[in-house]
Amino acid sequence: MVGGFRIGRIFGIPIFLHATWFVVFLLVTWALSAHFAAIHPGWSGAASLLVAAGTALLFFVSILLHELGHSVLALRHRVPVRSITLFIFGGVAVMERDPESPRAEFEIAIAGPLVSALLALGFALSARGSAPESAWTSLADWLVRINLGVAVFNLLPGFPLDGGRVLRAFLWARSGDAARATRTAGVAGQWLAYGFIAFGALRVLGGDLGGLWIAFIGWFLLSASGASIEQATLDASLAGLRARDVMNADVARIPRGVSVGQFARELVMRGRRWALVEEGGAPFGLVSLTDVKRIAAEDWETTPVGAIATPIAAVVTAAPDAPVREVLHTMATRGVNQVPIRDGDKILGAVTRETLVQAIELRRSLATGAERG
Numbered sequence: 346m347v348g349g350f351r352i353g354r355i356f357g358i359p360i361f362l363h364a365t366w367f368v369v370f371l372l373v374t375w376a377l378s379a380h381f382a383a384i385h386p387g388w389s390g391a392a393s394l395l396v397a398a399g400t401a402l403l404f405f406v407s408i409l410l411h412e413l414g415h416s417v418l419a420l421r422h423r424v425p426v427r428s429i430t431l432f433i434f435g436g437v438a439v440m441e442r443d444p445e446s447p448r449a450e451f452e453i454a455i456a457g458p459l460v461s462a463l464l465a466l467g468f469a470l471s472a473r474g475s476a477p478e479s480a481w482t483s484l485a486d487w488l489v490r491i492n493l494g495v496a497v498f499n500l501l502p503g504f505p506l507d508g509g510r511v512l513r514a515f516l517w518a519r520s521g522d523a524a525r526a527t528r529t530a531g532v533a534g535q536w537l538a539y540g541f542i543a544f545g546a547l548r549v550l551g552g553d554l555g556g557l558w559i560a561f562i563g564w565f566l567l568s569a570s571g572a573s574i575e576q577a578t579l580d581a582s583l584a585g586l587r588a589r590d591v592m593n594a595d596v597a598r599i600p601r602g603v604s605v606g607q608f609a610r611e612l613v614m615r616g617r618r619w620a621l622v623e624e625g626g627a628p629f630g631l632v633s634l635t636d637v638k639r640i641a642a643e644d645w646e647t648t649p650v651g652a653i654a655t656p657i658a659a660v661v662t663a664a665p666d667a668p669v670r671e672v673l674h675t676m677a678t679r680g681v682n683q684v685p686i687r688d689g690d691k692i693l694g695a696v697t698r699e700t701l702v703q704a705i706e707l708r709r710s711l712a713t714g715a716e717r718g
């Protein structure tokens with residue numbers, strides 16, 4: 346859930362409002378104004394609506410503070426935070442990567458519910474200082490309950506809820522196996538999700554349409570935990586692998602003086618999409634069919650590939666000992682299809698999407714074989 350309207354930047358983190366946020370804001374304001382009108386018969390319709398809108402706004406500020414709680418701890422543990430988005434089910438802080446230790450995972454996870462609990466306490470204290478029938482008391486009372494609700498709901502032990510992350514941190518600390526901990530916490534998340542769906546459905550059958558919302562949250566949790574389990578399985582199948590283990594040493598190499606036309610014909614004949622350009626046996630750059638397409642056909646025979654190649658200094662490369670998971674991450678974040686594996690002045694081979702898929706499938710079939718044996 347990334348994207349929407351950017352409303353600002355806090356601690357360098359861009360904050361977004363997703364389109365669904367506006368729907369929830371209107372629904373919450375509408376429901377609250379009915380609630381306030383019922384407990385304050387003396388209030389005008391406009392007054393109820395105004396207090397309701399203020400309460401809804403403070404509710405979303407509370408959610409934002411919850412996400413900032415996670416984010417501040419993440420930054421302290423050197424996990425970059427890409428964005429915070431407020432959407433239909435609350436908020437989400439998108440982190441660049443997983444924390445490096447169970448302790449960091451625990452601290453980042455617990456910070457959100459802790460902020461919500463402190464907000465509940467703060468609103469409770471502020472209500473004690475104002476008159477019982479005042480607008481602030483009504484507003485604060487509701488915010489105490491909703492922030493407590495947010496803290497308790499998020500502490501439920503199903504990944505990727507905060508409580509599920511706490512569970513994952515605990516399992517990870519005990520076994521030392523992060524991927525297995527994610528899978529177990531993810532399965533707990535799926536059971537929790539089924540529970541929500543069943544509970545919501547029973548409420549609907551009993552005549553309470555609010556159950557629909559609970560079932561909807563369950564469905565969202567189900568898809569999120571399923572995605573986490575898949576990611577953990579992928580991580581586990583790549584764990585321990587180094588770039589040199591999965592790279593393809595058979596890289597097309599071409600001297601920089603060769604014409605673009607000759608290069609294109611050879612590449613197509615050999616079924617390749619890119620080649621390493623060399624100068625006197627040393628790497629000079631990387632050239633792909635995309636680079637060729639930028640040159641007009643009539644210039645193909647007079648232009649050397651060296652002129653259209655990406656210089657080697659600008660090419661994304663990896664060391665032979667780089668973990669494959671890191672190489673995969675680089676490919677995703679830098680938007681490249683191949684990462685040449687470089688050892689000093691030599692290119693040993695390249696990791697491509699195809700070599701990664703082969704490595705994952707080989708690992709999986711070996712793992713299944715071992716379990717059956």
Ligand SMILES: [Zn+2]
Pocket residue numbers: 411412415457458499507
């Ligand atoms: Zn949270």
